[in-house]
Amino acid sequence: MMGFLLTAFLLCYLSQFPSLSQADSSFNLSYNGGKIMTEPATVSLLWFGIGQKESGREVVQNAITSLTSTWYHVMDSKVPTLGNWWEIIRQYRDNSNNPVTDTVDVGAECFNTGPHLNMTRDQVAEIGQSVFNKTYIDGYGGKLNCTQVFEVNDNTIYHVLFSKHVMFLDSKEQRKLVTMCSGNLMVELSTGKTVKMVWTREPQIAGDQRSTFFQGNFYLGSPNRDERIDSLVNHMLANIAQEATNKDGRGWLGNYDSGLTVTSYCAYLIQREKAGPPLFMDTKRNMSFNAVGLKGYRYMLPYIWDQNIRNCALKASESCGADSIIFKQSREYVRAGIIVNHTDGLQPYRPNQNCKWKITYPQAKFISFSVNYLSVAADSNYFLKICDSESNPKKCSFFQSNNGNFDSNFKLMSSKAFIEFNSGDPASFESRGWEFSYTAGLCNGKKNLNDHHGVIGYPPSTSISYVEGLSCQWILHGKQGTLVSLSFTHINISKDLDCTLKSHLPQMNLTGKVMVAFYTQTDKGNGWSADFYISSPINRNENMLIMIIVVLMIVAASVFVSFIAVVLLKRKDEHKNKMHSDEGIMLTSLEINAEENRIGEGPSAIVYRAVFTDGRLVATKFLRDTASRTQLQEEILHKLSSHPNIISLLGQAQDRLWRRCLVFEFMGRGSLSWNLRERAETLDWDKRLVIALQVCSAIQQLHLYLKQPVYHGNITSENILLDEFCNAKPGGFGAANYCSNDRTNPGQLSEMAEDIWSLGLLLLELLKGKPLADRDGYKNFRIMEEINELVGGQESFDERLDIPKDKCKIMALAKFGEIAKWCISSSWSFGKNQNYPKIVDVLSGLTQVKQLFSSASC
Structure with missing residues (x-):
């Protein structure tokens, strides 16, 4: 029995490679004058046998539909799409230079649920013949049903899909149907015309599953949770590719009379890879894939022979011209090849390429490089170098993957970098390409500032992330006793959402000198920026008299400001007394x-x-x-x-x-609770984000900016009031009090944590648009996973509002939900609640959400 299984396995795969001894670096495909499919094509499906699930059928149908590349809205994904895969097939042309069609769709479908045990080849051919005739179909008494009768034309591929339950007689004439994974079947119709039906069967034993072919270091599991269906799709797509390029056996074929086609030769090459072919790995869902289709489906596609690079690929490789590609972004990547897997794999680059890139960022103090991937052949025809000068070759670093004599992270102390790559010929399959990431560093060492005003740090407009290993200092020099102020406009110095400053932000300093130091041990944040103002910068050439005059002016200004303040306070008291009198307010x-x-x-x-x-x-x-x-x-x-x-x-x-x-x-629109319940459509997503920021700003005033911090104690949608312009203001201060921090019960939230928890529930209500019936129930989480289930994707958004189609807006709302869960998680933290998010953290995160929601690209 074991011998039979081994034989079946070998026949299933090696049967695709009729002339393996001829395969070498000079292999290529040539056109033999036969039929290729240049007009819009359809694939008619004959589902053969019982046990085929609707979900599996949808996977198959979606794979065929996904071949039409024009149906994709986004084409620049690092993951190849089935449309990218079909674009490689379209490089094959006929004698008139017409390419393979760019449109493929599902045609008629028939479902045979009749006999499926001890089948013969003739019985299969008879059923295949019947789907072209309505009378014959009706003759099966309901065991053969079709969406429509198959039509005979040259632009249709007829494909039979056998379920695992279909069993064939184990005799010599049935051998191919028993042991092969796919093949051809010639069917003579009643009209006398003969048509070819290609067929694929679901694996009947584990050894002939297509996933076995892909299993290696990167295989975690089947992309659609069904090994049989994914194997079926893989073989079916290989058949469609071969039919499109070689429909009558005289189209595109391998040299040496090998009979190899666009897919079969690549299957042979990849089978030699001990580590298995590169795959994307989704560790959360425990699955691997190498391409995506429409509706988010994932697949494991057969590789296609790419004539341009004379190698196998899933996506067309990029070429470069004679001119340098200039990067002016502060953060980007430079690569040759097409990414297949983030950890191991670029597809082969094109041969005979000489590519140049120039990185220029005038504000940069240095440019930091990180080697993400490097697979460059150790050959004199190949070289990759990075220089900080275009004219001085001595200032260059050379990279080859075979020697490992390079630093995977390095810096050029320059605002420019020059990269040159020569691919040579041929480009071996093992040399898949390379990718470097770079980041322009905007600070290095110490900088003295004597200007009146300016910006330090990383301004948000640069969209630059800092790099690891920064050690930067800014020293603001003002005259002693004069104003030196800082205003932080952008803070994201941790790897997640939060601002990691643990104390109040510095706003003003009168000592005349302020130092800001910034050190990094990670590159996971988005940086920060602060506006500074020095009322009287130090000028060491000034004499003492000018200094005394300046000090006197400051004193005089202080006296004048004090006088104005006294006058304003007096008027305020008069106004207050007036308000307390019956004359100030007359109410009937x-x-x-x-x-x-x-x-x-x-x-x-x-x-x-x-x-x-x-x-x-x-x-x-x-x-x-x-x-x-x-x-x-x-x-x-x-x-x-x-x-x-x-x-x-x-x-x-x-x-x-x-x-x-x-x-x-008076707040004209009433409570937020009433508006969400009765007028939710008038509160669009943009208004809800503004409301969240306004409430958060109010809580920040309570927690941070009063001399003795105050907690609200009753933050609910009923106590958030809206004016006629939908501006939000918390009311309901009946439970407010000064923070005492005297709660000693380990299971009890601190006063500020209670406000943050309530804020999280409010954010959740803004997202879902539904009132929370049992608020206290949200404090009874036993594990973090229960909190994560509160927001489960777009289905958690308020269904009365349209879900945005823009990618940035979807990402912003998802991040908004994460902030809500983050706040609610404070009820899960016990002890002294040292880990609950502070209001400055939440406000920083919500500010980023609003910016992301309003941005044009992300």
């Missing part, structure tokens, strides 16, 4: 008590719409409890009155019944 009892003016009610207060004597609308909050906590709420709100994203407390008053009330600005 009818307007307060009328039921139609009631706009909200909670356990601690009732809110009414009311009118100033000047006609302005206000919101009046009548408190059920006038204890000391009310006084605390007023105290906190007065401290926050200047913030644009916190509800303004205008004052307090009494109505004609002597009831005491607080008077707030």
Whole structure:
């Protein structure tokens, strides 16, 4: 039995290579004047046997449809598409220089569920004959069904797909059907015409699965979770490629009378690879693949013989001209060959190529290179060099993969770099190519600054990531006692979303000298930038008299500012006293008590719409409890009155019944909860991101910028109010208090962590557009995976809004969901909650989300 299995395995594969002894470096295909398919083609399918699942059929149908390259919206992916694969096939032309068709689609389909045991070749031919005749189809009594009758024409490929349940008689005449994976079957029709049907069968034993051919260092599992279907697709696509280029056996064939075709010779070459062919590896889903199709399907395609590079490929290799390619980006990659796998594999580059690249970035202090992949033949015809001078060959580094005498990470202390590559001839299959990444470094060493104003760090407009090993210092020199200020405009110095600064950002310094130091041990962040301002830069040539004058001017300015501040404070107190009087706010009892003016009610207060004597609308909050906590709420709100994203407390008053009330600005659109429930369509994604940023900014004011930090304690969509322009302002400060950090229960959130957790739920509600019925239920996560299930992709987005088609916007909303989960995860952190995200981290992440959502490219 073992001998039979081994024989079956060898026949299944080696039968594709009739003249292996002739295969050498001079192999090529030549045209013999026969039929190739230059017009739009269809593939008609005859599904033969039982047990074929609908999901498997869709994989097959999608593979055929995916061959038409014009149906792809994005063609610059590093992963080859089936459309890229078909473009290699289109390089084959007939005598009139017409290429193979660029359009392939699924034609008619028939499904045979009749006898499938002890089949003979004649029985298969009889069923194949029947699908061309409606009467014959009906004669099978429902065991042969077709979407339509097969038509006879030269632009159709007729393909039989045998399921694993179809068994053939084990006799000499059936041997090919028993042991081969695919083949041809000539069928004579009732009209007397003979048509060729190509066939492929699902593997019946593990040894003849197509995945065995691909298994090696990079094989994790089948891309569509079904070894049999993926094997079937692989053989079917090989048949379609051969039919398109050699339909009648006199088209494109290998030299030496080998009979090898566009796919069979490559199968022989790749089979010799001990490590197996390069594959992309998805470790999360435990699968491998080498190409993608439409609808996100992944496949393992047979390699195609590429005439241009005289080698096997999945995607056409790029060529280079005589002129240098100039890169002015601060971060990019330079390569020869086409990426197949991120860890091992570029396809062979074209032979006889002399390629040049020039990298120029005037602001760079150095250019850092990283060798991502290097497979260059050790031959005098090949060379790869990188220089910092175009005219001085002594300043060049040469690279070859055979000696390993090079540093995989190196720097050129220059703002320019020159790369030259010669591929030689021939380009061996083992020499698949190379790829270098480079990053322009914008800082190095110490820099003294004496300008009035400027920018340090990495401005966001450069879109540059810093590199590992930076050691940079900026020293801002101002005269002692004068203003030196910093304003951080962009911070992403960690590998994820967060800002890793653990203290308040420095805003102002009066000592006259400020030093900013930046060191990196990773290249995983996007950098940072800060605007600086020096009111009086040091000029060492100035005399002492000028210095004294400047100091006196500063003192005078300080006195004047103090005087203005006293006047403003006095006016504010007068205004406050006026607001506390009956003359400041005149509210009629009818307007307060009328039921139609009631706009909200909670356990601690009732809110009414009311009118100033000047006609302005206000919101009046009548408190059920006038204890000391009310006084605390007023105290906190007065401290926050200047913030644009916190509800303004205008004052307090009494109505004609002597009831005491607080008077707030009127928010015309009501609560965020009501708007999401009743008017969700008016809050598009852009407005929701702005609302999230505004709420986050308000919380930052509470947590960071008050002398004694405050926590809100009740951040919900009911307490987020919107004005007529959809600007968001948190209200509901009844539970607010100064942070005490006295919670000692290990399972209890700290006060700030409680706000961050509530903010996470609010972000989740903005994303999904649905109220959270059981808020406390979101604190009972046992493992991190439960938190990750909160947002599961686009299906979690508010279905009442259109899902953006732009890639950047989709990525932004996905990142928005990750930030929400990140905040909610604070309820999963115990102890002293040292690891929960701080509000500055969240605000930085949301700012990046908004920028990504608004960007034109990502």
